[in-house]
Amino acid sequence: xxxxxxxxxxxxxxxxxxxxxxxxxxxxxxxxxxxxxxxxxxxxxxxxxxxxxxxxxxxxxxxxxxxxxxxxxxxxxxxxxxxxxxxxxxxxxxxxxxxxxxxxxxxxxxxxxxxxxxxxxxxxxxxxxxxxxxxxxxxxxxxxxxxxxxxxxxxxxxxxxxxxxxxxxxxxxxxxxxxxxxxxxxxxxxxxxxxxxxxxxxxxxxxxxxxxxxxxxxxxxxxxxxxxxxxxxxxxxxxxxxxxxxxxxxxxxxxxxxxxxxxxxxxxxxxxxxxxxxxxxxxxxxxxxxxxxxxxxxxxxxxxxxxxxxxxxxxxxxxxxxxxxxxxxxxxxxxxxxxxxxxxxxxxxxxxxxxxxxxxxxxxxxxxxxxxxxxxxxxxxxxxxxxxxxxxxxxxxxxxxxxxxxxxxxxxxxxxxxxxxxxxxxxxxxxxxxxxxxxxxxxxxxxxxxxxxxxxxxxxxxxxxxxxxxxxxxxxxxxxxxxxxxxxxxxx
Amino acid sequence: xxxxxxxxxxxxxxxxxxxxxxxxxxxxxxxxxxxxxxxxxxxxxxxxxxxxxxxxxxxxxxxxxxxxxxxxxxxxxxxxxxxxxxxxxxxxxxxxxxxxxxxxxxxxxxxxxxxxxxxxx
Amino acid sequence: xxxxxxxxxxxxxxxxxxxxxxxxxxxxxxxxxxxxxxxxxxxxxxxxxxxxxxxxxxxxxxxxxxxxxxxxxxxxxxxxxxxxxxxxxxxxxxxxxxxxxxxxxxxxxxxxxxxxxxxxxxxxxxxxxxxxxxx
Numbered sequence: 125x126x127x128x129x130x131x132x133x134x135x136x137x138x139x140x141x142x143x144x145x146x147x148x149x150x151x152x153x154x155x156x157x158x159x160x161x162x163x164x165x166x167x168x169x170x171x172x173x174x175x176x177x178x179x180x181x182x183x184x185x186x187x188x189x190x191x192x193x194x195x196x197x198x199x200x201x202x203x204x205x206x207x208x209x210x211x212x213x214x215x216x217x218x219x220x221x222x223x224x225x226x227x228x229x230x231x232x233x234x235x236x237x238x239x240x241x242x243x244x245x246x247x248x249x250x251x252x253x254x255x256x257x258x259x260x261x262x263x264x265x266x267x268x269x270x271x272x273x274x275x276x277x278x279x280x281x282x283x284x285x286x287x288x289x290x291x292x293x294x295x296x297x298x299x300x301x302x303x304x305x306x307x308x309x310x311x312x313x314x315x316x317x318x319x320x321x322x323x324x325x326x327x328x329x330x331x332x333x334x335x336x337x338x339x340x341x342x343x344x345x346x347x348x349x350x351x352x353x354x355x356x357x358x359x360x361x362x363x364x365x366x367x368x369x370x371x372x373x374x375x376x377x378x379x380x381x382x383x384x385x386x387x388x389x390x391x392x393x394x395x396x397x398x399x400x401x402x403x404x405x406x407x408x409x410x411x412x413x414x415x416x417x418x419x420x421x422x423x424x425x426x427x428x429x430x431x432x433x434x435x436x437x438x439x440x441x442x443x444x445x446x447x448x449x450x451x452x453x454x455x456x457x458x459x460x461x462x463x464x465x466x467x468x469x470x471x472x473x474x475x476x477x478x479x480x481x482x483x484x485x486x487x488x489x490x491x492x493x494x495x496x497x498x499x500x501x502x503x504x505x506x507x508x509x510x511x512x513x514x515x516x517x518x519x520x521x522x523x524x525x526x527x528x529x530x531x532x533x534x535x536x537x538x539x540x541x542x543x544x545x546x547x548x549x550x551x552x553x554x555x556x557x558x559x560x561x562x563x564x565x566x567x568x569x570x571x572x573x574x575x576x577x578x579x580x581x582x583x584x585x586x587x588x589x590x591x592x593x594x595x596x597x598x599x600x601x602x603x604x605x606x607x608x609x610x611x612x613x614x615x616x
Numbered sequence: 617x618x619x620x621x622x623x624x625x626x627x628x629x630x631x632x633x634x635x636x637x638x639x640x641x642x643x644x645x646x647x648x649x650x651x652x653x654x655x656x657x658x659x660x661x662x663x664x665x666x667x668x669x670x671x672x673x674x675x676x677x678x679x680x681x682x683x684x685x686x687x688x689x690x691x692x693x694x695x696x697x698x699x700x701x702x703x704x705x706x707x708x709x710x711x712x713x714x715x716x717x718x719x720x721x722x723x724x725x726x727x728x729x730x731x732x733x734x735x736x737x
Numbered sequence: 738x739x740x741x742x743x744x745x746x747x748x749x750x751x752x753x754x755x756x757x758x759x760x761x762x763x764x765x766x767x768x769x770x771x772x773x774x775x776x777x778x779x780x781x782x783x784x785x786x787x788x789x790x791x792x793x794x795x796x797x798x799x800x801x802x803x804x805x806x807x808x809x810x811x812x813x814x815x816x817x818x819x820x821x822x823x824x825x826x827x828x829x830x831x832x833x834x835x836x837x838x839x840x841x842x843x844x845x846x847x848x849x850x851x852x853x854x855x856x857x858x859x860x861x862x863x864x865x866x867x868x869x870x871x872x
Contacts, residue, residue, distance in 0.1 A: 129824055132824075136821070139817060140813075144810065146810045184829070262699070284710055288707065291703065291706060291707050292707075295703050296636075296639070298699075299655060302659055306659070306692075309689070676770075698774065
């Protein structure tokens with residue numbers, strides 16, 4: 125009987141757990157509790173994905189009010205996949221988070237961190253699962269408000285200004301999205317995504333719909349840090365507590381990419397968004413510029429967390445590039461990279477958590493000699509770095525492979541060369557860190573200081589996942605291509 | 617002058633641009649939050665306008681009333697107002713903490729302090 | 738704060754009326770205009786008025802922030818709990834129709850408790866915001 129209610133429990137579990145964790149005594153208890161809840165969410169998302177793969181999409185009517193009128197939770201292949209990513213990353217990161225949170229966050233604030241974390245998780249899962257456009261805005265703000273709080277908990281006062289800037293940009297982005305949703309509601313009289321999709325073609329000529337489209341795309345682009353609207357991201361990721369950065373880097377921008385897919389394909393429809401509006405002519409140049417400039421800027425960063433943040437902006441570019449090809453292979457590459465990059469960046473930010481735990485900072489100079497002092501941590505960085513570059517046997521390779529294939533399908537070989545060239549830029553910025561860690565000697569008298577096992581273990585699980593899904597990509601590619609075909613409206 | 621009949625929409629656009637302008641240009645963080653509030657208020661007006669039907673009544677069922685305004689956008693915007701209040705609260709509490717940490721809430725001065733910090737030690 | 742007799746007297750007269758009006762809006766909300774959010778804000782306004790005039794410390798003695806924290810959480814739990822209860826009684830999440838022997842009463846009870854949860858949370862959140870900004 126409970127199987128019917130899976131979709132609602134996916135969001136309800138962290139939402140209910142958040143106030144409970146607020147009441148629990150002591151930060152350790154709330155950590156154990158929230159980690160268990162997060163793993164519970166992961167189990168639910170695995171069940172949901174299984175169910176969707178076997179039986180097709182699931183619909184759940186909140187309050188028993190049927191679909192076009194009430195709020196509907198709708199799970200199909202793509203959002204089941206996103207749910208899996210979000211809950212999986214959250215669980216793994218949270219498992220390893222305790223030690224580094226105790227170190228990085230002021231004692232009297234820790235107890236509320238886990239509440240914010242669970243709320244952010246509930247919000248992100250909610251954005252992915254809901255089939256109601258206004259509900260997207262509500263969950264967007266739940267996750268955004270709690271992530272502002274999470275980022276502000278970082279050590280040092282710059283976390284506060286980073287969080288404030290993110291708040292201003294995030295609020296403008298969310299307000300743009302709500303304007304867009306309102307304009308679509310004016311034109312169609314419905315808030316249900318599927319219903320919007322059915323009614324929009326009839327009114328697609330109207331200026332209201334075109335304005336709505338523009339507002340939505342700009343709002344979503346702000347949220348997913350698409351170049352040149354990325355300026356909030358580097359500060360937010362580099363001054364947040366490291367586990368929070370690992371969580372947000374793996375989930376928040378990915379969910380925004382999912383929103384771009386959902387709005388441009390399910391609601392506006394590929395014909396309108398890419399045919400009449402020629403969205404790809406905007407997205408593709410921005411994606412290419414973003415990849416190139418952000419990779420270049422990453423090379424010159426003196427702080428490794430900041431370096432990774434710029435690299436994230438470049439990786440968003442790869443996802444958008446895949447989407448802007450508007451072909452099954454291109455979309456598959458985009459969706460695959462969504463999953464793969466979540467694994468890569470969360471792993472690398474967990475490495476940053478290890479380094480920060482021992483060094484108290486992640487400046488490039490702090491890495492001197494770490495190859496010997498923290499061998500396991502730095503080995504994880506090298507492995508994650510290889511995956512980021514896209515060496516065969518890693519997930520990074522799988523997504524770049526599909527991206528190159530999709531580009532060549534169009535016959536645009538200069539783009540394929542460009543992708544390979546920007547991978548070389550990734551080699552440069554990863555190598556800078558590796559060089560300092562392995563070739564520059566440590567300060568006098570500094571002994572071995574490996575990070576505690578509690579952080580190291582989840583980090584390595586994420587790294588191993590990078591290799592596992594790099595070698596056996598049948599699950600991820602299968603799901604991604606099914607999702608891509610469904611978005612384009614091509615039955616498999 | 618048909619376009620003047622749509623004065624609520626002109627109001628929406630004016631409010632939106634005023635709010636946006638304040639957010640972008642004002643160096644004072646509290647004023648930025650105020651700008652953000654004005655910006656959000658424009659969306660509230662947009663939604664309320666959308667639901668109002670001239671001559672329509674409040675949606676309380678009665679035999680004497682034939683035309684009702686659409687209550688749904690009004691309910692939606694109630695949610696957005698709550699979200700706006702929450703954003704303002706989070707933003708202001710960040711400003712309080714920024715003021716405690718930097719001794720100022722002028723963005724240009726904060727940037728000056730941050731730039732000084734970045735000079736390699 | 739200095740002693741202002743007029744303010745003290747007026748506040749003392751107004752306070753019960755404000756709180757009573759909040760309760761009226763709260764419990765009238767299921768069948769007429771009103772509801773938890775408005776009621777919660779009005780209730781908190783009463784408390785904040787008391788705090789402004791008699792001093793935050795006196796208000797904190799009456800309602801410590803510890804208590805507010807429990808109230809904040811329990812309001813949300815009450816809301817979500819009604820939803821879970823409706824699942825346990827065989828409906829969809831937040832389907833109040835199944836909560837009583839006939840759907841009309843079910844809807845009545847469901848919205849009553851949901852609004853109560855909203856009211857409790859909003860009032861306590863507003864009051865703790867006041868605490869946060871005055872300390």
